[in-house]
Amino acid sequence: MSAYLQKVQQLEQSVKANGNAWNAISAEYATRMQxxxxxxxxxxxxxxxxxxxxxDMAEYDADSASYTQSLGCWHGFIGQQKLIAIKKHFGSTKxxxxxxxxxxxxxxxxEFGPQPDQSMHEKTAVPALIExxxxxxxxxxxxxxxxxxxxxxAARAADQQSKVTEILAKIDNxxxxxxxxxxxxxxxxxxxxxxxxxxxxxxxxxxCAIQIENQVSDEKQCGHQDxxxxxxxxxxxxxxxxxxxxxxxxxxxxxxxxARTDSLGAGLTKQIAVTNEPGDLGDLYNSFLDGDYIQSxxxxxxxxxxxxxxxxxxKPKRLPSGLFQFKAGSGVDRVVLDxxxxxxxxxxxxxxETEKPHVGQIAEMVDRIRAVVPxxxxxxxxxxxFNWTLNFRQQVFDAWAAEGKDVSAYDRxxxxxxxxxxxxxxxxxxxxxxxxxxxxxxxxxxFHHLITLPTYHTAALSTDNLAKEYFGEAGMLxxxxxxxxxxxxxxxxxxxxxxxxxxxxxxDHKEYFAGEAALKAAGKDNTMNQF
Numbered sequence: 001m002s003a004y005l006q007k008v009q010q011l012e013q014s015v016k017a018n019g020n021a022w023n024a025i026s027a028e029y030a031t032r033m034q035x036x037x038x039x040x041x042x043x044x045x046x047x048x049x050x051x052x053x054x055x056d057m058a059e060y061d062a063d064s065a066s067y068t069q070s071l072g073c074w075h076g077f078i079g080q081q082k083l084i085a086i087k088k089h090f091g092s093t094k095x096x097x098x099x100x101x102x103x104x105x106x107x108x109x110x111e112f113g114p115q116p117d118q119s120m121h122e123k124t125a126v127p128a129l130i131e132x133x134x135x136x137x138x139x140x141x142x143x144x145x146x147x148x149x150x151x152x153x154a155a156r157a158a159d160q161q162s163k164v165t166e167i168l169a170k171i172d173n174x175x176x177x178x179x180x181x182x183x184x185x186x187x188x189x190x191x192x193x194x195x196x197x198x199x200x201x202x203x204x205x206x207x208c209a210i211q212i213e214n215q216v217s218d219e220k221q222c223g224h225q226d227x228x229x230x231x232x233x234x235x236x237x238x239x240x241x242x243x244x245x246x247x248x249x250x251x252x253x254x255x256x257x258x259a260r261t262d263s264l265g266a267g268l269t270k271q272i273a274v275t276n277e278p279g280d281l282g283d284l285y286n287s288f289l290d291g292d293y294i295q296s297x298x299x300x301x302x303x304x305x306x307x308x309x310x311x312x313x314x315k316p317k318r319l320p321s322g323l324f325q326f327k328a329g330s331g332v333d334r335v336v337l338d339x340x341x342x343x344x345x346x347x348x349x350x351x352x353e354t355e356k357p358h359v360g361q362i363a364e365m366v367d368r369i370r371a372v373v374p375x376x377x378x379x380x381x382x383x384x385x386f387n388w389t390l391n392f393r394q395q396v397f398d399a400w401a402a403e404g405k406d407v408s409a410y411d412r413x414x415x416x417x418x419x420x421x422x423x424x425x426x427x428x429x430x431x432x433x434x435x436x437x438x439x440x441x442x443x444x445x446x447f448h449h450l451i452t453l454p455t456y457h458t459a460a461l462s463t464d465n466l467a468k469e470y471f472g473e474a475g476m477l478x479x480x481x482x483x484x485x486x487x488x489x490x491x492x493x494x495x496x497x498x499x500x501x502x503x504x505x506x507x508d509h510k511e512y513f514a515g516e517a518a519l520k521a522a523g524k525d526n527t528m529n530q531f
Contacts, residue, residue: 076136
């Protein structure tokens with residue numbers, strides 16, 4: 001007997017036990033509602049998805065081809081459509097996650113209106129979006145299962161027993177749309193206590209993986225902009241501890257912490273680290289400070305700061321802003337130290353923010369990290385802030401030039417030009433872009449590839465195309481040809497927008513609650529029947 005029918009039988013016993021008072025209750029309908037609401041709380045989701053991520057991490061350790069991917073989504077509907085599309089095209093959501101971008105919350109979800117990625121938006125918007133995403137994913141479950149239940153009823157009515165068996169198997173083996181979310185907590189939105197409080201809210205909403213960066217919270221900048229300021233390791237580790245305590249308090253003992261370092265592009269620090277002895281973390285952090293070694297107090301001016309580093313007196317260079325500057329060219333060494341330190345103090349995954357997508361550059365740093373922590377793994381930002389076309393064409397140009405190939409037909413500075421699109425160089429660059437994720441996972445320890453802002457860009461692009469056609473000569477044909485006709489022919493679920501919004505689920509419930517007296521929306525006059 002199928003698991004579905006077994007559950008119906010179990011509930012029938014409960015219904016019968018309550019006598020005539022429950023005569024109107026159908027055990028099968030109640031079973032359907034239970035299956036359509038698999039997760040009763042955000043913590044249920046956090047535990048379920050943490051288990052998925054831990055399993056995926058172990059599989060990646062065994063085989064680097066088993067990397068994972070996600071796209072950033074700024075609204076529950078966008079996340080829902082992404083997962084529906086994945087199930088439609090690939091039959092499974094395995095190794096596909098969601099990414100929650102602080103940038104997109106700032107730009108699209110703040111009550112203040114569009115904000116730069118500087119942690120100026122309401123931090124409550126972060127757990128609110130996590131909850132919203134999972135609400136829409138659970139609704140996708142309910143919608144798809146509802147369709148299977150209606151197919152089951154129709155097959156029974158037609159006495160098609162083989163079809164009934166087939167549908168019952170689909171119900172028993174149903175794969176949820178709920179997948180892990182890697183959620184951005186920026187630099188922690190304040191001190192370690194503030195980080196802990198927000199992390200709790202994010203976990204309670206369903207987050208199993210929290211990404212935190214080593215920038216100064218009140219100086220936070222987008223990872224691909226200038227002016228980034230890092231904090232000493234002790235400050236960052238306190239926030240990693242805060243997130244871990246939040247996971248443990250809520251019972252998610254295998255929650256995942258992603259430690260992000262912005263040191264490659266950050267040339268500044270707000271404070272000099274506390275150090276107690278030569279070679280400790282504070283001393284190592286301070287060893288990267290740019291400054292001048294001095295011989296005596298005569299070399300100290302009013303307001304100067306002096307530290308002992310490398311057995312000498314160092315006068316760090318302080319900017320008019322009060323910030324201190326790191327030595328030029330020290331970024332890679334600081335990244336490596338950041339990553340090793342984070343993994344040795346409770347982080348599970350790393351995020352290295354880079355200025356370009358270059359497998360060799362990433363691998364150079366990861367090799368040094370893995371010499372100390374062999375199973376170090378990255379979450380990598382396949383960022384829209386990179387000009388992927390130009391970067392990879394220039395990478396091919398440089399590789400060819402190093403190999404002695406003739407590159408005289410190409411202007412390296414103008415390789416973005418459409419004039420090069422069909423050239424051998426452009427085709428090789430495109431192939432490198434296509435395989436970047438597989439190459440990065442094999443060579444540079446990248447466990448998870450994400451694109452932070454893809455649906456921001458797709459929304460802008462599709463809206464631009466529709467506006468150009470609809471408000472131009474095409475008129476209504478601009479919508480019909482460019483949107484609706486494509487939805488129908490490509491099997492896009494939301495072409496039946498009433499169904500997607502839950503109308504059929506509502507009809508099911510009306511029948512459950514009121515029986516034959518139910519006034520349902522899906523009758524013969526429903527224009528959705530045209531699709």
